[in-house]
Amino acid sequence: MSRLAEFRRLEQQLATRLAELETLKNDNGLKQEIEFETKLKALLQEYGYSLREIVTILEPRTSAKKNAAVATPEKSSRKPRSVxxxxxxxxxxxxxxxxxxxxxxxxxxxxxxxxxxxxxxx
Incomplete structure (x- = not known):
């Protein structure tokens, strides 16, 4: 492929991506998500909590199961071999x-x- 053809192909891809980006910038759902994320980070910083701590507070059973699984792996139910x-x-x-x-x-x-x-x- 010639360099000119490659340049035009990349230029066209760039134009397509820029159009997609403009569409996303005007999307209300994305704007709400960005606003939520910004407010959540500010709130976490204000109270000095991390995301993990919040998940542990909101779902203590789920966090305990994950921590238990990491801390103690399941033992094999297989009988040990005899000598x-x-x-x-x-x-x-x-x-x-x-x-x-x-x-x-x-x-x-x-x-x-x-x-x-x-x-x-x-």
């Missing part, structure tokens, strides 16, 4: 693990077979 002890009869090596993702356990299972290694549980 399994395997004793290799070929070399006398002992292995303690909570899961099946142990490097040595995997090696034994590939070498001797899963059923045989499970029979080594002490």
């Amino acid at each position: 399994k002890t395997y004793k290799n009869p070929h070399n006398g090596e002992t292995l303690e693990t909570k899961g099946g993702n142990h490097k040595t356990l995997k090696q034994w299972k590939s070498e001797y077979g899963g059923a045989e290694v499970e029979s080594w549980l002490a």
Whole structure:
């Protein structure tokens, strides 16, 4: 695209955006929102409160739930795994693990077979 074409495209987009901005400036709803925000900020500053404090005052249960959720995450309802002890009869090596993702356990299972290694549980 030539630079002139790009310039004209951007100029057209700018004109469209300026028209949208003028429409918003004349919108009564937006004027009311801006007025409300200005008065609210002045009121908060006058009494020395923050928005969070106001929300806590107006909705104490909602704020308490959010704070509790942040402070103490839910514990898992899953039962903790028990420790399994395997004793290799070929070399006398002992292995303690909570899961099946142990490097040595995997090696034994590939070498001797899963059923045989499970029979080594002490």
